Amino acid sequence: MTNQSPFLAACRGEEPAHTPVWFMRQAGRSLPEYRAARGTGSILEAIGQPEIAAEVTLQPVRRYGVDAAILFSDIVVPVAAIGFGIDVVPGRGPVAEQPFTSRADLERLRPLEPEVDIPHVIETVKILVNELDPVSTPLIGFAGAPFTVASYLVEGGPSRTFSKVKALMHRDPELWADLCDVLADLAISFITAQVEAGAQALQLFDSWAGALSPHEYERFALPSTKKVMSTLEGLRVPRILFGVGTGEILSSMATSGADVVGVDWRVPLDVATKRIGDHPLQGNLDPAICLAGAEIAGNEARDVLRRGAHAPGHIFNLGHGVLPETDPDVLKAIVDLVHAEGRDIATRELSA
């Protein structure tokens, strides 16, 4: 038993005391205490109140005993903070008042000054770092990757087809590169502020990168992601890169500079390891399985643990965010199962 965080050890490819587990969107609408603390205001309002944001970050740590906390925030916080004009509409997602359509819109994206623009985020991180045990539950900071943030700015809201953002990148690759460069700088400033305030790891959410073809990903999304990752290398905290539907681009994502690659439920982790090579993996229980009850979800979790054993490090997680209708008791049962059985399942799998 070392005095090292199991989560951070697994991110570094070192041997953790037990298989670490946390859940994307573990703080959120599935928790009754979250709904009570949040009240009826918008999510950006809640993020703007450090006491509330810290409280909802801590709720899943208390309830589940997960191995990491993730800052309660949103990928559009930096662009909202510099006044682009974007809000998170309940039941819909980020919506931009005036979408990004032309070069003139670049002027609406000035650099982030964390102390001025997001003092509440820095304050939230400081509260959390005081409250959390850095060994049992390090804090993960995060930002959106340029492509995914740009998709909201250009589409004006959530999209199924990403037709506007794809048209822009193909029609005006220079403008697209400039937009991604600005958004990379925003992500860098946003995450750096979180890590300097005490966050011990970072995740870059390129949630919708899987909507791109492999060729488009390499040309239009990977370069700015690489910039973020290489710049943040100096922070010396583990860097996780995640997206959904990324089966065809996993090998590209592995070249981004990320230490850990997050995988959705579509790609079994043993298959993902073959594509990714020498990187620890994070994932990948289907969040929808949690709605089938603890027994079925538990059996699927065992399968995830078995397949994850082949990676040079495995952080158990869902393949995407917790669904709002999830029963918290099911997530609690999964945490207990991963802690109790994770190492044994991996050992058995590797000796088989």
Next chain:
Amino acid sequence: MTNQSPFLAACRGEEPAHTPVWFMRQAGRSLPEYRAARGTGSILEAIGQPEIAAEVTLQPVRRYGVDAAILFSDIVVPVAAIGFGIDVVPGRGPVAEQPFTSRADLERLRPLEPEVDIPHVIETVKILVNELDPVSTPLIGFAGAPFTVASYLVEGGPSRTFSKVKALMHRDPELWADLCDVLADLAISFITAQVEAGAQALQLFDSWAGALSPHEYERFALPSTKKVMSTLEGLRVPRILFGVGTGEILSSMATSGADVVGVDWRVPLDVATKRIGDHPLQGNLDPAICLAGAEIAGNEARDVLRRGAHAPGHIFNLGHGVLPETDPDVLKAIVDLVHAEGRDIATRELSA
């Protein structure tokens, strides 16, 4: 030059006179003549009027010179026709008044009697077979695969997470199997009626199968798809199976009994061929690329033709349906390009 349909030849792995091309949703909102013919009624109303349904089926044939027509219809037509209570809501998709939740709901799904329940569909096919040249533009009939149709019945409408349908299949695999069996029989009856009336090929749309993990696909979707495919083998027309986001399940789809596998834009066709083996492929230009204009879309189409050359047959198509905001002139330019350059690009690629 043979007197054989290029589309049917490619489906059979034979040498076509030119590379065939058609577009999923080629009849639809992107065409001004479609909007004029359809008027303001619901899509199910338009499908119920043979003269209108035949007219909108023919519109893209006239305008684009595609190598196949596809019946103007919808995957929920059979369940709507037997009175399940489902409509297609504009801008949203199929919505069920009372979703499928329990075994008692199986009684709401009686067998289809085509002559009684869908005489208008049979009539539409007969009009079309009279109008269309069977060599230049064979008619494709279609149905929804059991999983994808079931997803609408169980979720009650379009879903991003498929959480209800996944919970049902895991919690009650017997009920799920019974539901899929009933839906397989509906697909079989629906397609058989179309082929007996003159359709010369069939496509089974398992559009959302890519939301399943490979294990879930094998266990919960493939068996009923196999039943449909094997039963329809006796019709002796080419059988195409299509879904989006199917990278991880392509090899399973190839075992379904389908002759041709449709591929979305995420998997380059040369990669798809490695997973699928000895089947002709259909696809896979990203529909969003068409919004970037004819020149950019044309260059991407050439890349699709190059990669498709490695399959034992290639039917050019989009990777999903035509987007409503598509400029028809771009699609026309793509058809001309595929016809003019397709064979040469494939020949060059294979001799390289």
